[in-house]
Amino acid sequence: MIQPRTRLLDLGLREVWRYRDLVMLFVRRDFVSTYKQTILGPIWFFVQPLLTTITYVVVFSGIANLDTGGVPPLAFYLAGVTIWNYFAQALTATSSVFTANAAIFGKVYFPRLTMPLSIVLSNLVRFGIQLGLFLVVWAYFTLTTEAIHPNSALLLTPLLVVLMGGLALGLGMIFSALTTKYRDLAMLLTFGVQLLMYATPVILPLSKLLSLPNPYRWFILANPLNPIVETFRYGFLGTGSFSWAYLGYSLVATVVILLLGTVVFNKVEKSFTDTV
Template structure:
């Protein structure tokens, strides 16, 4: 019986993800990950130092505006450490979200020339950003050790810090879900890109990055805040790392279920759009 090197099959169901095919293209995935890491700051003067400069400058600005001028509460934690904890998580989410949201428009040239699983591109973005997240997390640890051993602050981490890999996975899943959903819609409606950029900027203020949930006294507003799937993740990280925050298994479960539902919907839309996006992009 004649053997074929390539077998063309009919398209499967919209909600399905062919993990076997993605695994077969793992070398391409690895190449995209390396490309994203190398090219991000390739032609810059400071290069990878921007991984550290960005959270430091952001934390400094928040310290001046929210910590000094507005004098917002940080649950008795050192303000720079509190802001840095939120920034490390937020910068990973925002960067993954912004880059995956332009998947189709940014890669239309290569998508139109060669076939490969399209999900590899947003997956590569989420994975490559883990490098920057790891570096910034180390920066947070340095600040943490300074305030504990030199600053004399009594900061008490607990066993919930072991949830960090799960929390990072949830952030990646939410960013991937929202990103590819927006990317799918912007193939036809380009002005959504501008609107989405504005929404992401406002989203940070609807997430406990520069303030703790304990500072919100209005019960209705607090309930609305908890419906933000990022809220429980950020609070869980701060609670596990520094012993301050409002940890809730119920809300963390809500965020996890929200992520799964979002990924399912976004994959359905993504698979639908990728079949004909070259006609509209």
């Protein structure tokens, strides 16, 4: 269909809504294909965060003796790992949308934005399963110890998940657009996500990160992931801090990054087949 040139801010969301059934098919495909030929299957959704958390408990709490604010280390690290995994996995998968799906993009038309959306949604299903594991551990320590003090901030969990998904989607679309020309960025992103985790209160509380010298402190303050992870842990465990202003900063940053990512993605999708 021949159409006039679209405007820069024409995001095509109405067309994506018309193809919502296709989004659900992509979500089902991603969810089923990931562990289709594995022995443990969906059990890996539980094994992966649990093994990561146990490693952190042994290394950072046992050997390095890092402070967890009086919270049981297993609950402390599992809280950070659960919400961080959603962001990291969604970002990494979204960043390779163009290169990984070049064959299907070149054969049939559908709104390209449906693909990164489906990745974020399929990872949301994984997050829901891993959140269930965290809730079991959280309930156990809440009932057996007095170190955990949940509060009303845990009601913000849906907002925190939306912010995490929005940041992963926006950044993923930007990197996906850039990797059509610069494949090296895919390698750098994998390494960068690992480094970013250490600048986010997954292993250390935010108060410890902010005690670093000035150049690093400003970088940590500018990280929009920090208020999200800190609020998630504060709501369920009662440790750390909560600030509406800081969380508002994450909201603004998410909207800006998401809009920028959508504009860049829609611009590149028209010509990416010439470079992939």
